[in-house]
Amino acid sequence: xxxxxxxxxxxxxxxxxxxxxxxxxxxxxxxxxxxxxxxxxxxxxxxxxxxxxxxxxxxxxxxxxxxxxxxxxxxxxxxxxxxxxxxxxxxxxxxxxxxxxxxxxxxxxxxxxxxxxxxxxxxxxxxxxxxxxxxxxxxxxxxxxxxxxxxxxxxxxxxxxxxxxxxxxxxxxxxxxxxxxxxxxxxxxxxxxxxxxxxxxxxxxxxxxxxxxxxxxxxxxxxxxxxxxxxxxxxxxxxxxxxxxxxxxxxxxxxxxxxxxxxxxxxxxxxxxxxxxxxxxxxxxxxxxxxxxxxxxxxxxxxxxxxxxxxxxxxxxxxxxxxxxxxxxxxxxxxxxxxxxxxxxxxxxxxxxxxxxxxxxxxxxxxxxxxxxxxxxxxxxxxxxxxxxxxxxxxxxxxxxxxxxxxxxxxxxxxxxxxxxxxxxxxxxxxxxxxxxxxxxxxx
Numbered sequence: 044x045x046x047x048x049x050x051x052x053x054x055x056x057x058x059x060x061x062x063x064x065x066x067x068x069x070x071x072x073x074x075x076x077x078x079x080x081x082x083x084x085x086x087x088x089x090x091x092x093x094x095x096x097x098x099x100x101x102x103x104x105x106x107x108x109x110x111x112x113x114x115x116x117x118x119x120x121x122x123x124x125x126x127x128x129x130x131x132x133x134x135x136x137x138x139x140x141x142x143x144x145x146x147x148x149x150x151x152x153x154x155x156x157x158x159x160x161x162x163x164x165x166x167x168x169x170x171x172x173x174x175x176x177x178x179x180x181x182x183x184x185x186x187x188x189x190x191x192x193x194x195x196x197x198x199x200x201x202x203x204x205x206x207x208x209x210x211x212x213x214x215x216x217x218x219x220x221x222x223x224x225x226x227x228x229x230x231x232x233x234x235x236x237x238x239x240x241x242x243x244x245x246x247x248x249x250x251x252x253x254x255x256x257x258x259x260x261x262x263x264x265x266x267x268x269x270x271x272x273x274x275x276x277x278x279x280x281x282x283x284x285x286x287x288x289x290x291x292x293x294x295x296x297x298x299x300x301x302x303x304x305x306x307x308x309x310x311x312x313x314x315x316x317x318x319x320x321x322x323x324x325x326x327x328x329x330x331x332x333x334x335x336x337x338x339x340x341x342x343x344x345x346x347x348x349x350x351x352x353x354x355x356x357x358x359x360x361x362x363x364x365x366x367x368x369x370x371x372x373x374x375x376x377x378x379x380x381x382x383x384x385x386x387x388x389x390x391x392x393x394x395x396x397x398x399x400x401x402x403x404x405x406x407x408x409x410x411x412x413x414x415x416x417x418x419x420x421x422x423x424x425x426x427x428x429x430x431x432x433x434x435x436x437x438x439x440x441x442x443x444x445x446x447x448x449x450x451x452x453x454x455x456x457x458x459x460x461x462x463x464x465x466x467x468x469x470x471x472x473x474x475x476x477x478x479x480x481x482x483x484x485x486x487x
Contacts (some may be wrong), residue, residue, distance in 0.1 A: 051144065065279035070199050071487070072273055073282075077195045078188050080273030087180075087187040089268070094173075094180035098352065101173040105160050111337075113153035115350065117374035121146050147343035149350050154339025154359075161177070164326025172319040179312040185486075186302075186305045187471040192485050193476060198268040200472040203286050208465045212254045215458060219247050222437070226447065246451050250458070285386055291416050293409060293473060294482055303483035304401055307394075314390045321383035324376050328366040337361045401481070408478035415471035420465040430459035 068076065078084055121144035128135035131143070160166060223243045229235035266276050274280065301307045338360040344350055369376075437451040439445030481484045 052130075055304070059256070063317040065281050066282050067281045067283050068276075069282075070196060070284050073199055073268070074192045074195050076274070077191050077272040081191045081271065082273060083189055084184070084187055085273075086190065087184040090180045091177070091184050094177035098173040098177050101166075101169050104397070105166050105170070105207065108157050108158045111154075115151045115153075117347075118148055118150065120145060121148070127271075148345045150343045151339065151350055152339060152341040154337060154341075156238070157336040159334045162329075163331040164329045165323055166363070168319055168323040169328055172316060172323065175315050175319060176310060179309065179316065182309045182312060184307055189305060189480065193480050195271045196476045197473055198264065198486070199284070200289075200469065200476070202268055202282055203284065204465055204469045205257065205264050206282075207286060208269055209254070209257045209261050211461060212250070212257055214459075215454075216247075216250050216254050216296075219250055219326065219454065222450070223247050225441070234443070234449070242447050242451050246454060259301075285286075285433065289475070291335040291412070291471060292321055292323065292414055293416075293480055294484065296432070297484055298406075299482065301398055301401060305483070307397060308399055310390065310393055314394075316392060317383055317386045321380055321387070324379040324383060327376050328364050328369060333365045333367075335363050335365055360410070362386045405478070405481045408474065412471065412474035412478050415467065415474040419464070419467040419471045422460065422467040426457070426460040426464045429457040431487065434455045 082262060086411060108240050122146045123142045125140050126143050127137040128141040129137075131141060136143075194211050223240070226243050230237060260384050269276050269278065340356040340357070340358050341351075342350065342355045342357065344352070344355055349355060433450070433453040433456070436445055438449045440447060440450045476485070
């Protein structure tokens with residue numbers, strides 16, 4: 044009993060230490076982790092495995108198909124035929140017929156059959172299509188990785204911004220708390236009015252609510268990042284990147300290639316699949332040739348006790364080829380080929396549309412990032428100015444030459460400037476991620 048109690052205590056301690064364990068991640072480490080553990084990425088990887096099995100499944104159709112068949116039957120009612128009676132009785136009248144049963148009450152058979160494809164155009168084209176489909180599933184997997192990397196990047200930056208916002212709000216709360224205490228002391232000594240205390244108290248209460256809400260928002264943003272990474276929500280993450288170290292330089296690609304975008308590569312693979320489908324419909328006009336082999340034994344007897352008598356089992360065997368030649372299918376293949384031609388034209392137009400879409404996306408992302416950076420710089424300057432105005436108002440109030448209204452107004456403007464700055468900062472970070480994605484540079 045003592046050993047059991049000790050074990051339970053040790054497990055409890057280990058469980059607590061495990062729950063308190065934290066993991067440090069840079070942004071790139073978060074992305075790398077997500078590419079291995081995000082459930083969407085994992086399922087996309089399974090699609091690659093499925094495509095690989097489909098290639099093998101198609102290949103197996105060109106290998107020998109061997110079957111072993113056997114059976115035992117009791118013919119409780121033999122099938123009969125009607126024949127002229129003179130076949131069996133010369134004295135039978137002209138036109139007289141007799142019912143004749145062919146076969147025995149019991150029969151059995153066992154046979155080995157093999158069939159080997161010699162030529163079938165659809166098989167070889169299908170093998171190419173299966174490999175191309177595998178290639179498409181690989182590109183779909185890459186597309187999923189890019190989407191996850193984008194989501195992780197935005198979630199990571201969201202946590203960094205909320206952490207800095209929360210820290211600053213706590214500083215603001217501490218500052219207002221000190222101001223409230225000082226004003227309260229002035230009021231008790233007759234150097235301030237009660238309205239001054241009430242005005243700052245309202246400001247203090249509002250700021251306390253804002254701090255609590257931001258704390259909950261920070262926790263939610265951390266959970267979102269964990270979800271995108273494929274980490275349990277109970278784990279503790281510590282992010283090591285710093286906002287001041289983020290490079291907001293606008294990417295300039297003088298020799299940008301559309302092939303750097305996975306969507307373009309996916310469209311190329313879809314084009315190859317349409318061409319292979321057209322080729323498959325064309326080769327179906329050609330014959331299919333197979334080699335066949337059969338070998339086995341069969342028996343018949345009227346006595347069930349003789350069914351397994353080896354002397355009664357007679358062997359047989361065949362070896363040959365079979366040719367299947369399509370003649371007329373109601374113009375089915377011709378209509379399918381016409382459909383493929385239209386699909387090919389559709390994809391050609393899709394290339395033009397995708398190229399224009401990528402150009403537009405890059406242009407918009409550049410403009411958005413430029414505007415976001417300019418707004419961020421302006422909001423940072425506004426924050427510094429608002430802080431300076433607040434500090435001057437506070438000093439004037441403490442020296443008795445200013446009013447509490449002026450202080451609270453300056454403080455409210457300062458907090459609004461901070462909010463605007465962090466909103467602008469996050470918008471710039473998002474625009475940076477979207478430009479990297481537009482250039483196909485999100486996954487390194």
